[in-house]
Amino acid sequence: MPNWGYIAVIILAFYIVTSTVLYYLQEYFIFKPEKLDKDFEFHYNNQVVEEYNLETRDGAIINGLHFKVENPKGVVLYLKGNSKSIKGWGKFAVDFTRHGYDVCMLDYRGFGKSTGRRSFKAIKRDLQFVYNKLKEKVDEKYIILYGRSMGSGFATKLASINNPKMLILDAPYYSLSKVAAKFIPFMPVSLIMRYPIPTYKWLKYVNCPIHIIHGTHDKLIPFKSSIKLSKIKPKLTRLYTVIGGGHKNLNNFESYHKMLGEIINSKMRKINLSNTSIGVKHSSKNVNVQA
Structure with missing residues (x-):
């Protein structure tokens, strides 16, 4: 006869140990940073770009890029996904500069040249x-927040406590906890997630126009999360569907660029x-219809 009490203790111990490991090591699963040397120089063809370094109150350095155009219509604060650095993400700035908008990108703590101890609270504080x-240089009515994948949650948080011109979410998730639960459904995700990033909670407090772009074939963050x-x-939101689009290839679809152009050049009009x-x-009911 099996000793069920002993087996239960073994299972419980395994469950606790696994939960503890996931709690302390989850950053290795969530963030995929690329480190850059301090003397690394950014170069982008046909783009005017200026590098900046901002020192936070705890001594961290937030490194970023400012892509510039002549007589800008406004500025896009582009919050990237969870991988690489702005070295590669900077290539997407052209999608906004071509429409006459400046673009500001930044690397989160531990990415690229940015320094400092990373935490959920620290990232939110850095972004604000x-x-x-x-805001010191541009009126909020000219600031567009663009969040890509993981950055969509942080962009939503910013929009919920500020008053930007609009919020654009590219392949957003309902919450990062929900994404994690899909991969580890047997674990107490709500208790162990140090980066829950609850986009759906923050979205309730956004009062600017909201534009959501998502591919129908996204296997990492399902299209239904954007729905x-x-x-x-709903009164502030428009959902744009990139038919056949996955999670990392929306920029390769002509429809995406048409949508993006319509979004950032649109003006809110009352109907x-x-x-x-x-x-x-x-x-x-049957009614009589006269021709």
Whole structure:
């Protein structure tokens, strides 16, 4: 006869040890940083770019790039995903500068040339610090927040406590905890996640136009997560579908660039609904229709 009590203790011990390991080592699974030497020089063809370094109150250095155009319409604060550094992500700045917008990118702590001890609280504080620096030079009504993948959650957080022109979310997740739960469904994710990044909670407090772009074939963050997000503030939100798009290749679709152009060049207009079909109900009853 098996000793069920002994087996239960073994399973419980394994569960506790695994949870502890995941709690302390999760940064190795969430963040995939690329380190850059201090003397590394950024170069991008046909782009005017200026490197900047901002020192935070705890002595960390946040390194970033400012892509510039003549007579900018505004500035896009681009928050990247969880991998590499702005060395590679900088190539996407052209998608905004071509429309007459400056672009500011930054590396999170531990990425690229940025330094400092990384934590959920520290990253949020750093991003607000950078946003405040932008506000010193640009009125908020000219600031567009663009968040890609992991950056979509942090962009939403910024939009929830500030007043940017608009928020654009590229392949966003409902919450990072939900993404993690898909890979480790047997673990108490809500208790061990040090970076829950609850996009859906922060989105409730966003009061600017919200634009969500997502590929239908995204296998990392399912398209349905954007559908759920779009229902949180439906009057402010538009959902854009890139048919066939995956998680890392939206920039290779012509439809993505058309959508992006429409979004950043759009102006919010109030619609007179008095002369539309709003409120008209379809009747299931037979009615006489005259030709």
